[in-house]
Amino acid sequence: MFYHFKELQYPSKPERPDPAYAKRLQEILGGQFGEITTTMQYLMQGFNTRADAKFRDLILDIATEEIGHIEMAATMIARLLNESPTEEQEKAYKSDPALAAVIDGENPLNYIVAGAGAMAVDAEGNAWTSDYIISSGNLLADFRANFNLESQGRLQVVRLYNMTDDRGVKDLLSFFIARETAHQNIWREAIHDLENREGDIVVPTTFPREKQFNEVAYDFYNFSEGEESTKGPWTSGPAPDSKGEFQYYDRPVSYGKEPHLKSAHPKLHNTME
């Protein structure tokens, strides 16, 4: 059960309206790594987890913060779409019939559909989809997803920070960037906690190793001309899981032969051999 405080976590007010920038900022609200994704991903992980109370609480603490991030992002976008000084607005009223402010680089949906409001879409107007969510029940896997989510998220906010001069916008983004620093550190810490406890880094750690085809579990196959990929530490030496040594193969190895599929049922009316 949730409760709403009317105060924002951080001020969210631009210096001036900028519909074209509002369109871009939609990415951090309704994009693949935006606030709706973080909220919904953490909520689903938290509601579904069977792990220790400390993990469930950790996830839901951050999830609940993220709902407030949706609030700040939506508020900023609504204001970028609209909050013009009154005089300017007056002028716009008189120029009949065009909504003059509504013409350069904006997302037309923000006006036609949402009446100068934020929408749950990305910077190209694509609807948010729960395909963005990652929630598997295996927290080591999911915390890696969360670590990636906050990494991609901070990267995108930084890029957007570099695309505006508006001090109000930059101020809010500097807050988001800092919180994503915090969250990257937290998920990293939680990953280490789980890796130590499970004694392995290969997800899922509980699958018996002898059941996998171990012969190829540390092989690196060179699937292209040239050997540039051998310049990195991933083709020789002990692997990070401390359970094997990387092995390099100059050419891909084939264990199977050419497949020949049998005819399908004639009632399917396929082309047959």
Next chain:
Amino acid sequence: MFYHFKELQYPSKPERPDPAYAKRLQEILGGQFGEITTTMQYLMQGFNTRADAKFRDLILDIATEEIGHIEMAATMIARLLNESPTEEQEKAYKSDPALAAVIDGENPLNYIVAGAGAMAVDAEGNAWTSDYIISSGNLLADFRANFNLESQGRLQVVRLYNMTDDRGVKDLLSFFIARETAHQNIWREAIHDLENREGDIVVPTTFPREKQFNEVAYDFYNFSEGEESTKGPWTSGPAPDSKGEFQYYDRPVSYGKEPHLKSAHPKLHNTME
């Protein structure tokens, strides 16, 4: 430019047809973490990267292997949908008109649309979408995405391994599981390589820290009743990036006040205050 060898990387043949299991196996072909995702994610990262040749080559070596994984997964599914022993098939021919084999728990699209063929869909018949791809141009972020991809992928293959008795299927899956062990180790190694080189773990490492709202960059806010989340190492002590100390707040902190949006343009015909 690519080239095709007719041999499979590994044998892909079930002991017997099993349309209901074929439906589930579609997940590793066309699901969020299936072989089409790994292929397309790595291809896009590889074609777009501006980083060192060793990284580009690493990414494209694995990408090219993954195309062959699509091939094996599709072959297995096609055979699970169809490869019945001839006698059985004969019997089915005679029972007019129903395709008797086509009735229990299968994905009907595999028959109606694809003629007993694999499709680029997941275990519930959802079309594959490039929304699953992560490719940002920042390799530290993207290698975390890849590490997660191979973690979720291996987890799903293991679950599917546990849902069948067919030795042919289990054999192929044990190969995939091993390759995903290799790939988890490789991406982990590559992540460390980049973290060492960049001297930080917070993506993007090149954004000046003084521009973020540093005051909150290591705060943990307790957004829910109870303090279970303090049982883990993420609320106190040095953070993993070695640049700050976790700070715990019993209650969320509000830096902003309640927002009041100005009226929208009257020509938008919103409800006004």
Next chain:
Amino acid sequence: MFYHFKELQYPSKPERPDPAYAKRLQEILGGQFGEITTTMQYLMQGFNTRADAKFRDLILDIATEEIGHIEMAATMIARLLNESPTEEQEKAYKSDPALAAVIDGENPLNYIVAGAGAMAVDAEGNAWTSDYIISSGNLLADFRANFNLESQGRLQVVRLYNMTDDRGVKDLLSFFIARETAHQNIWREAIHDLENREGDIVVPTTFPREKQFNEVAYDFYNFSEGEESTKGPWTSGPAPDSKGEFQYYDRPVSYGKEPHLKSAHPKLHNTME
């Protein structure tokens, strides 16, 4: 800014596991009229509204309740997927290798992807999409959308109530049904409040009537054989907006003639007349 209480708004525990029913119950979590839709629709309306504080507060009060509905629906689904009595589970452990419980009528994604967890999908496994959201900035229009949302929602919950014997499930659903009674009444009341204030029922009420093509604003055209549609009150008498009289036309009226499009630019290489 939001805060999480660990108690559920209402108990959410089935008598016994039922994966096939869990699949159906996904509809009220991630379907078109499920709890994610109500939550996100009300949040977006609330964050974006420029209307009176009483409306904003009304919307956000209900929005916040709805987040807790997601919580209860997800909890119920997770339990339907899993909460078997221990003895039974023990037996399942021993039967190697199949997850016996995982085979009849369930959504395989709930197991393969989510590890016996709820997902943000509908009863056919379709991802939730923000295309379901309605939020226009015009509250009279939007409250009609909300009234419909709670009507469709209650209808679906009632249908699901009729599809199970589990007393735990029925108990939770009887709570949802009652809340949707409350919400239908509330939105209806709010609609009347706005209609009275705006003095019209035709949205948007602020568009000057003389600018529409008034000649057809109360016409009913019979676009099909037979006159059954005249049996209702919508083809004659005063219209509900009290601003016109319904007028019935036995045949559709054409004001325009056959269109002839001019040739497109030759560089588009269309087929030309």
Next chain:
Amino acid sequence: MFYHFKELQYPSKPERPDPAYAKRLQEILGGQFGEITTTMQYLMQGFNTRADAKFRDLILDIATEEIGHIEMAATMIARLLNESPTEEQEKAYKSDPALAAVIDGENPLNYIVAGAGAMAVDAEGNAWTSDYIISSGNLLADFRANFNLESQGRLQVVRLYNMTDDRGVKDLLSFFIARETAHQNIWREAIHDLENREGDIVVPTTFPREKQFNEVAYDFYNFSEGEESTKGPWTSGPAPDSKGEFQYYDRPVSYGKEPHLKSAHPKLHNTME
């Protein structure tokens, strides 16, 4: 079975080409509340209804009109993309190689994919999806959906009317606005007809009230700080369904306790407590 008349219901010809406006006008063709939605929603309701002939005929009369609205909207868009005076076109032919007219604010798909033709997409180029359709078999619910559809639709057309000076476009839109006035009135009338007949306003009216958790069926919970929401008529007095009194609660009430999920099957390889 349907039949096509070559005349348009109303003239659909702009004064001059305007590709950027054509992009916006796509919203009323292929957007959430555009003519394809109204057509398909009414067709599906009409083909599926088991109710009286007068309702079936009513729905299909309007559905059939709407197909003609698709025709007019598509014609207008095709002309906005192309119908330049011949001299101007001549000039464009000579300026090699760019399609000069094709560059400012247009949807590139209208040219690259459709050859200066209308498409079944919205103002941001998103494909139309049947997720927009509402058709439940319960006509009281569905007529509310229809009432909302014509409300949102008219609102959007009015906004688009305010975004152009072209008299040809405004003329067509004034026709759509008038028809949406008619349709709002008709659906409203039909809703009243059904409410009177069913003797209740809470959908579905046929579910026995004693089976819902009546205790909360008229409660208003204050889920946020402040009491602005009590300024409206929805927290006290008789509810519109005349079957209860609104009851206000200053704080949300919790009937359930914190959930603890049991461990999932070990073969799912989740993180366990």
Next chain:
Amino acid sequence: MFYHFKELQYPSKPERPDPAYAKRLQEILGGQFGEITTTMQYLMQGFNTRADAKFRDLILDIATEEIGHIEMAATMIARLLNESPTEEQEKAYKSDPALAAVIDGENPLNYIVAGAGAMAVDAEGNAWTSDYIISSGNLLADFRANFNLESQGRLQVVRLYNMTDDRGVKDLLSFFIARETAHQNIWREAIHDLENREGDIVVPTTFPREKQFNEVAYDFYNFSEGEESTKGPWTSGPAPDSKGEFQYYDRPVSYGKEPHLKSAHPKLHNTME
């Protein structure tokens, strides 16, 4: 402008209800090659075409027929979901509370969402999307799309015909199969008509051949081991367009060298070389 006749083009009544088959039959209503696709594809082609009146009329004649096919398919599905003999229904009424008929292999959306009604979805419950539509303004290209559409469509109807014993269903399908025979013949004839008139088969025929890189316009590259592909007529002899000779290359030819991308702007915070 359209008009509706109440008679169906062909009877649409099953012998008995069959919800599991209804789910499959959804494919020809809302699938990639179902009746909604044919309707919408032909309508969009017809409304947008700038070609001769005979083509426009041809397309819209067939488009209008297809709307009636939606009607018959929807009617059949609604009846398969429901039309049980009364006695049987009586019995079902008494068995409280389960909807017994609603449990084996059906699409639950047909009941929960649509109340035993047809939906605009495919056999796996995926929403219909306008991504299925092909309409380019170039009729030679589009008639090939139409020819394919009727080919795939007839193939699917034939497969569905083979999956049922119900004589009512088979009767309607035999009608669809025959109409798709007619439409395949019609589009084929129209294709020949255009090819003859344009004097070429390579779309678009109006692009000057000398502007393409002619050197490779008839090459066949062997991109895989083995030479099985040379067994067909496509690697030697005159090409069907009579403007060149097929040329076979044992190995793919490379005209370009390895690409090296320049660094991106530092403000994008990519990983750099």
Next chain:
Amino acid sequence: MFYHFKELQYPSKPERPDPAYAKRLQEILGGQFGEITTTMQYLMQGFNTRADAKFRDLILDIATEEIGHIEMAATMIARLLNESPTEEQEKAYKSDPALAAVIDGENPLNYIVAGAGAMAVDAEGNAWTSDYIISSGNLLADFRANFNLESQGRLQVVRLYNMTDDRGVKDLLSFFIARETAHQNIWREAIHDLENREGDIVVPTTFPREKQFNEVAYDFYNFSEGEESTKGPWTSGPAPDSKGEFQYYDRPVSYGKEPHLKSAHPKLHNTME
């Protein structure tokens, strides 16, 4: 199994950066008829086919070439987004803070999400979806789909060729246009090969004609006013399949009567007659 050569099939380098054109060029990478579609469509057809080795090899030869087309298209887009001469870039660095180049007509996702990289989306930023794929197991049907794919593809590349002056871009496109000439010829040849072998053109050729409702298999129904459609060869004379004569009907013929659906189960709470 596949192998990667580092050389491109053809050079892919623009003369100068052009982010707005890059946005358009995305269509041939991630659009309905772009290189990802051709690649995935041919791979799925090839992996699933049960027909002769010559067909399988033909399909996979072309499929493998197409992966290299993705590579060239992605490379070109990445360069159009970025490859400015160094001086210009220097200047851009200094103008703080805006990424000046990032503002006119570009797809913001290419920068915010992909860091000046290509994405698997179309010219309006819509994600690629496997809904674009056609693969039925019946090669006559599928080769028609392929013929259409290369027809629509070449049409779109030609349109894009006409929208730029950049000689580097035009050079690459002239290569694609030529290859699509080759592929149109190849699929046409393969279609004839199959039609000859199967002795019919109506897909599926193996369905017994006597089982279709032959009475209407060559009828042309005039579903609209006027007789323009009779000006073409599709309403009289022998049909292309040589198995019937086209028959023209001035008016549509109705074989069925008005449908009346029986009441649905009362537990579905529909509106009943």
